[in-house]
Amino acid sequence: MALQSLDIKRRSATTSPTPSVREPSVGAVAKLIDVSKCIGCKACQTACMEWNDLRDEIGTNVGVYDNPADLTEHSWTVMRFAEYENPQGDLEWLIRKDGCMHCEDPGCLKACPSPGAIVQYANGIVDFHEENCIGCGYCVTGCPFNVPRLSKKDHKAYKCTLCSDRVAVGQEPACVKTCPTGAIEFGTKEEMKEHAQARIADLKSRGYANAGLYDPAGVGGTHVMYVLHHADQPTLYSGLPKDPQISPTVSLWKGVAKPLSMAAMALAALVGFFHYMRVGPAETSEEDEHRAEKEVSHE
């Protein structure tokens, strides 16, 4: 079963090829979050905490329904509530389940310096293997969605695993299983895209002319997608980026700069080596000593 495959497609800080013989016949998986069906009940948050054995602090209320107020190493998903007055003067309460988007081209993995701390499975899931994490936080800079969080306790980075352990044995992620309204669905990416089209058609029939699927191309598409009523304005949903991509700074740093600078350094050493071999050392001869002596005694 391809959905169950935990073959690793990409591995952080790894230069050797990853196994590529097996090709999942049904393609990658995806989680589809239908924001228009979500009631913000936080059952997914709770299921996530239960399945993954996470317990955040009992915090405070800061004047919003969002609790915990942000993603943390213990809260891999949180509901974000945004109040929006539309041009018709009607209120909309846009509730978005935030968490890792599982990018096809994951910035975290790109930025990660530690071999195997971040992997992408053949099914598309991007997973952190904390035992390999060195705690540098580079993944945070690589993520266009501001998702990974460093633990204050062990300084390692944590985020949603898309319940890779459950998916590996043919189960859906815990949040999907628990979602009471069916706002979160799980399946192959193709199936989810199809399902999304039906939902978008329904939303359009209800007057949401700009309803659409959020599967941003800038990161190669994502394995967590949203159905949005206002797909033309994703930032309405508590700042979901309109055109996310790995920061050009990070791309440069972890991209061309890497081989070029290494080559340049190697070149510097090689130049020295060959210079030595061709020109030889700059030696001080006996004669130089004599001349120095002579110069002093002449004075």
Next chain:
Amino acid sequence: MSETTRPRTLPRYSASERSNHWVVAITFILLALSGLAFYHPAFFFLSDLLGGGYWARVLHPYIGVVFFVCFAVLALRLARHNAWEAKDAQWLKHFPDVLANREEHLPEVGRYNALQKALFYVLVLSAVGLLLSGIGLWRAWFSLPVGVVRAAALVHAACAFVAITSIIVHIYAAIWVKGSVRAMTRGDVTWGWAWRHHRAWFRQMVKGANE
């Protein structure tokens, strides 16, 4: 002077300066190796020198602080010898002669030649750059906006690249110009070495000695 007498020497670095240099050198090597480990997967194994990736990540910034403080002291000590002079430009024009070991064609050099001075400035600048960008990356103590951290990562890598490349040149120069290393190991150089490579400095040094 007989065949058996050893060449006369001039003091170049005091014991304190040498210690300072070597602390800087050792910390720099550790930083460069661990930094390279974070920078390129091919060098990740180097992190084992500091006890593996995790400990390399923990120690690197602390070593960095030691490096920067010691480097700053050293730089301050040597700053006055590195003032740029007109003849340095002249010297640089004859760089092919430098590479070809044809020093007789070069203008006389003081305590440091133009390349050494250039190295000094480059290292000072990159050390400052490394420190400031390093703060941005040091998540154990600092939490800056992600845009700043991203820029810091790039700046840190760029500065490290410049510094490491410069140090490669620096080390090669020490290997290439025989008789240089003892300046940092024993503190002195032979009269001949000084006369050949830093004649102006040699003359300045021996002037007092013979009067």
Next chain:
Amino acid sequence: MTNHWVDIKNADIILIMGGNAAEAHPCGFKWVTEAKAHRGAKLIVVDPRFTRSASVADVYAPIRTGTDIVFLGGVIRYLLEKDQIQHEYVRNYTDLSFIVREDFSFENGLFSGYDAEKRRYDKSSWDYERGEDGYVKTDPTLQHPRCVYQLMKQHYARYTPETVERVCGTPQAKFLQICEMLASTAPANRVATILYALGWAQHSIGAQIIRTAAMMQLLLGNIGMPGGGINALRGHSNIQGLTDLGLMSNLLPGYLTLPNEAEQDLPQYLAARTLKPLRPNQMSYWQNYPKFFVSLMKAWWGKAATAENNWAYDYLPKLDKLYDLLQVVELMAQGKMNGYICQGFNPLAAAPNKAKVLEGLAKLKYLVVMDPLATETSEFWRNAGESNPVDPSQIQTEVFRLPTTCFAEEDGSLVNSGRWLQWHWKGAEPPGEARSDIEIMAELFLRIRERYRREGGAFPAPILDLWWPYANEANPTPEELAKEYSGKALVDLPDPKDPARIVRRAGEQLAGFAELRDDGSTACGCWIFSGSWGPTGNLMARRDNSDPTGIGQTLGWSWAWPANRRILYNRASADLQGRPFDPQRKLIYWNGKAWAGADVPDFKVDEPPDSGMGPFIMNPEGVARFFARAGMTEGPFPEHYEPFETPLGYNPLHPKTPAATSNPAARVFARDLADMGKVEEFPHVATTYRLTEHFHFWTKNVRLNAIVQPEQFVEIGEALAKELGIANGERVKVSSKRGYIKAVALVTKRIRPLTIEGRTVHHVGIPIHWGFVGIAKPGFLANTLTPSVGDGNIQTPEFKSFLVKVEKA
């Protein structure tokens, strides 16, 4: 619920009003999303706040809390005015054509027969006119000026869209849009459902609000239809079971009623409840009352209940008045109670006016609290600072805490909102010394009986004669109790048509309440549950989810009362010829010989559709009632009355009649009336509610729930916050005449100021859930603020509408 959870998926229009299903019933709400996704259903939410339900609604309209009758009355007026009603349905299945007595009247906000002194009505004029034959007179042309149709039209003529806007604050355009959407279900093949909860019940006119909604549904022909009905979403997993089993002070199991003081003999008691048909050829199912009653008495007192002793009728208490929660607290506060056994209940948190409850508890000699958790009630004597500022040295009440099992630690059945009795199995062993409620009650009973046996007493018979046939007297099993309420034959039961044939052997479980008899030969603890544990075993434990018709009628899943019927009044889903009104959603139909289909017919199975028998078999009329007759305290047609704490000070429909300002027939204790605040001092309108992250006052003991909603807050609109200079996240003090709470201010766009009678009214939202026990951040009990007055009919406290003052803390 007249219908059930799954059936919501069959609706075309869903109205959520007086509730917030997405918030309080997220799991059941899935059927709303199913209806939207697969039927293209439209969701309407009417609420003072833009709620979680509103966040997924097609249309949201604001409303001032407590004015739902005006809104719904407005809808009724619209439907009648535009003639958007299901004609075939209302003409044949309701009392529209019935003629009302001449002396019935409605003037200045009061119905005929009002006694201002006693705050009570003489309801004799609230009735139909009878003909020579004893049956009710009707006018099928609906032209008679006193027919229900004409009276109702006249009554709601005042509820114009302008009135709705002026009183409810709902913009006319929104109101009319909603009217239009609801009216779209008048055609026979379109259906609307209503989902409501305590947002309607917790008002001094709560029952009448719900009645108004039911009337609207009747006009649209939506009662008895799949995807229709009027659906109360219950707030506890088994609160439906609580009322079913008669845990109200005036009820016996199965909605039989306790006799009152005047009913000292059985024939008189039975006659008043054995309702004769009001129209020819009607079923009037309550004619079977004696069978249900006698079987109940046999279940309780066994051999001691005999025909000679009137089936132990004398053992039943005769009520002098209601002993509802408000009455109990009043008696406690007056020092008239010695002890209180508080089983699975946290009255300090759950009853209105915490200060009064506190005073009452402190006057008790002893308090027994049976609960799986430590509750505020069990620690009412503890000084918790500002949120419970008591002096323990001044409280002498002896408190006993008996830890009980929770639902997951015992077998048993729960009755859900859809009346399904679902058997459940123990999931874990109870911790520590916890014991089941059954075991505790059994031991208590055995000790009391022992004492009566030894010492006698004024009237020991009801205790000594109680039938206690359990294998382990000290710990009856849930199975034994389930079999008891389902019922069994006490002797061999002969077939009435063929006495030689035995229908049930002595000791055999009965198949249903049709087998109950009034001669003492059957025992049944709760007639509506009869058959749940039948001759074939425990039907509540069934888990067959097959749905052969695809409309969600899973008759093999658990067991629903009554008779495994899933949609009440389902005969009304078919026309006079017995054909389903909506061929797409066939529920039951006449197949030429009998009623058949996807549900258990709510009708006489072999009664032909054209015989004239009405589908509402529990009513002696055989049809549904728009005119409630004497069934309600306040009047036969719902009329708007202001909350007892009104932001207006008068009833905008009857500004010149002070007696009609608030519910004229509600019972209010003098002391509670004195504790009511006035708008001059408390200018803001408050309403309390639940949050999805918590369950009542339980889950503040649970870490996961505390994480996702850690700290008490109150919601105020941006306009009010600006007026008071309150920033989001700041602490505020909210006071009523009865006390104050302090909490974080959640400033939101979701509560907008409403313009009512020309003035601005601000709502303040007060979530419950916090208190001084638990691991969530300590807070104040929300009921510190609430007024102690109940609904006129069932005394549900007015938690949804009262006056407060908000200020910076």
